[in-house]
Amino acid sequence: MNININKDFEKEYKDDSWRGFSMQEVCCIGIALSMAAAVSMWFYYTYHVPLNTVIYTGVPPAIPLLVYGFYRYQGMNLLELIREVFEEKKSNKLCYEAGEAEKIREKSMDRGREKRSRKQRTVKRRRYKNPIWKGGKR
Structure with missing residues (x-):
């Protein structure tokens, strides 16, 4: 038809x-x-x-x-x-926020915390291995 x-x-x-x-x-x-x-x-x-x-x-x-x-x-x-x-x-920034954005933000924050904690652990290990920080000679 x-x-x-x-x-x-x-x-x-x-x-x-x-x-x-x-x-x-x-x-x-x-x-x-x-x-x-x-x-x-x-x-x-x-x-x-x-x-x-x-x-x-x-x-x-x-x-x-x-x-x-x-x-x-x-x-x-x-x-x-x-x-x-x-x-x-x-008007490049819109005022609408979708529900999916919150989930993505939480995942990225978890990843950021994980990366920071790894960096802090490695910095603490390196700090004591360097003789200058212990007051040693160069």
């Missing part, structure tokens, strides 16, 4: 502003193109580089704007993703 389930409209169908692009994407395209044109014209008039070479100098400054407009990670744009990452780093 096949049951057709409707797609999630929020994810599958975005708001079209112009030719399938959302308003944020259209704005980022426009700003990136104007930035690329401004950088290219600045290089053309300042350094008198040929026009076909100057066009390539305008592309790198436009890339971050295009990434901001088009990049999506789990439904979040770049700004939302950065906010989420900083919020996660801020």
Whole structure:
């Protein structure tokens, strides 16, 4: 039996502003193109580089704007993703403690006591074997 389930409209169908692009994407395209044109014209008039070479100098400054407009990670744009990452780093310690944590803590404390007692026994044995501690000569 096949049951057709409707797609999630929020994810599958975005708001079209112009030719399938959302308003944020259209704005980022426009700003990136104007930035690329401004950088290219600045290089053309300042350094008198040929026009076909100057066009390539305008592309790198436009890339971050295009990434901001088009990049999506789990439904979040770049700004939302950065906010989420900083919020996660801020709250790295959670207030929840599971019952298993207590058992693990007890086991590690028992191991620590065992190691300390072994170290203390070996230190006491070594102390009396060293002639300097008994007041002997070097």
